[in-house]
Amino acid sequence: MKQTDSIVENVAFNLVKQAVVYLPDDVKASLRKAYAEETSEAGKTQLKTILDNLALAEKHEAPICQDTGTFVFYVKAGADFEGLDCVEEALTNATRKATFEVPLRPNAVHPFTQKNSGDNTGKGIPQVHWELVSGDSLELTVLAKGGGSENVSVLGMLNPSEGLQGLKRLVVDAVIKAGAQPCPPTILGVGVGGGADAALSLAKKALLKPLDEANEEAEIAGLEREILEAANMTGIGPMGLGGKTTVLGVHVDWAFRHPASFPVAVVFNCWAARRASAKINADGSVEYLTHKKRPR
Amino acid sequence: MATYRLKTPISEAQIRKLEVNDVVYLSGTVVTARDQAHRRAIELLQKGKALPVNLEGLAVFHCGPVMKKENDSWVAVAAGPTTSTRMEMVEDEFIKGSKVRVVIGKGGMGKRTSAAMVKYGAVYCAFTGGAAVLAAKAIKHVKGVEWLDLGMPEALWILEVDEFGPLVVAIDSCGRNLFLDVAKKVEANRQRIYRKLGFQP
Structure with a gap:
């Protein structure tokens, strides 16, 4: 096992947690603007409830929505990043760990037997999309996509x-x-x-x-x-x-x-647009791109 | 629109007072049930068998929560509503058989459910989709769980809630349906949009 494996796993775990608990600032700002401008009474009540719920999720470090989604990872991989062959395994491990520790709702169901795998992993899940670029860093983005x-x-x-x-x-x-x-x-x-x-x-x-x-x-x-x-x-x-x-x-x-x-x-x-990104450099240092000020 | 604070068990008379757009805060017992639980419940009810929990006068919540076990008891972490239309084909039978008074979910329900609500005296309340922490904080105690073999999201979670809401009455027992009203307006707006974008009719 290479040293970068555990870094990728830790970063992926942090991204999943950030994504399901804290909305990116651009989405929050947009929801606040919508609340200020909405004229329908029932609609305004909904936006108020959404904003109240966001504040509570942050306060209690709890997932914003009970449908914590299925996880889609987008990997922008530098061709010289060490340990590319172990990245998918690290993402799977991070998803499993996050399921028990955040916790997340187990959302991976076998389409024929209806059996829930219990840990958000299984054949084809989490989904990983690769983009190969030059360089020696690895950029990871997670999207928690609701059903x-x-x-x-x-x-x-x-x-x-x-x-x-x-x-x-x-x-x-x-x-x-x-x-x-x-x-x-x-x-x-x-x-x-x-x-x-x-x-x-x-x-x-x-x-x-x-x-x-x-x-x-x-x-x-x-x-x-x-x-x-x-x-x-x-x-x-x-x-x-x-x-x-x-x-x-x-x-x-x-x-x-x-x-x-x-x-x-x-x-x-959905309004709960849960995404988070980070960049892992060759020296093992990590830059969180979407959730810069968030506790980890 | 009026605001009501209701406590289970809820009587038919209390339900008949509610109108669309009213806001409800609910206290008492709420039981979660979604696709598979509805299916299993109806199988039992149609055979004349009892459900593991008597729903008469209570509320059913279309919700697949995130629960965790702390010191041998369950705690709700996140518990917002799921899309109710998936239950549209079975909700009328469910209301008839279980005598439940309030159905809570998101996205609205259709004519079959509306008709059952008029006939048996029940309402559909919309809870903001995704507002799962707000919902979880109103859950004071997990009284029990049945049918856990269906998986965490699909099980029947029996919840004691305090001031659960805001719930917007979207289908009342007089046959009014807020979602169908909005759908009618949207249909009219579709033609305005088509004209604005210059589509051929």
Whole structure:
């Protein structure tokens, strides 16, 4: 066992705990703004309860939501980082440890026997996405993804001639169909192009982007704003009880497509957008990127 | 909208007073049940058998909590609501058989449940999805657990709660359904959005 194994495991454990207990500052700020601006009475009550619950979770170091989600790790791996072959095992160990120590709800169920593994690990879970880059550091991000918001994900294999109009319509229809189910106000990840699987992956990964970070491509940023405005015209409101805050933010990412295919995927995150990142340097030092001031 | 503080067991008369948009803080006994527990309960009720806990006048909570054992007794760590629509196909039978008065969850329920609530005198209350610590702090004591073989999220957790809420009455016993009202408005807004974005009708 290499020394970096235990560092990766410790950092992954800390990230899981940070993610399920403390929301990133951008999400909290966005929820506070929504509370200040919401005009529907029932909607405002929901946002107030959400903010009260966030404060209580921090005070008691308890998970914000009882659905602590399934864990998706995004690894940006420097090719020269020592011990890459042991990273997945370290992530599995960290997930298991966090399940008992935080604690988390055991959320890994065998799809055929319905048996719960009891520790959030099993075949294919936690999920690990790799990106290989040059360098000798390792950047880890965890997304704790709840089931209610995952259940309303949509993939549309549009006719390319439907174009941008088709894309916008698919997203608006998905938001309306989802209604109260994904625990609005939500964040939308929209993946465009690639293939069916690539569109869904891009959409989910887009959820990692901070809400206060605008898209670097001006045209895409405009599309994001247009979709956000349309989604908030639906009137679904916080927890579906009516109001003007249905979506907090929209992130679009894309890839080139096949001439005959126009895949568009929409993945929702509930208001409890639980993500945390850290960078492990070659010398073993660790920088926490999303939760800088949090106790560990 | 009015605010009510109710204590279990709740009578039919108390339920008939509640209207949509009222806020309720509930004290007494609440029992969790979600997909698999509902299925098992209905199998028993249809055979004329009793449930392991008598739900008459109590509240059922669509919730799969995080619990931990401390010194041999269970403590609720996080206990927010789960999506209620998954129980829509069975809730009417469940209300009929168990005589439960309050159903607590998130996301709302449909016409079948609404009809059963009118017929048998029950309400559906929405608790803010994800507000799990707030819910857990209102749980004063875990009185027991049944059907733990279904796994922690699916078991029947029998909870003693104090001022559990705020719960928003979203389906009352007069047939009003806040979620269906919102859905109607949303449907009208869909056409406004389509026009704004320039879609062909």
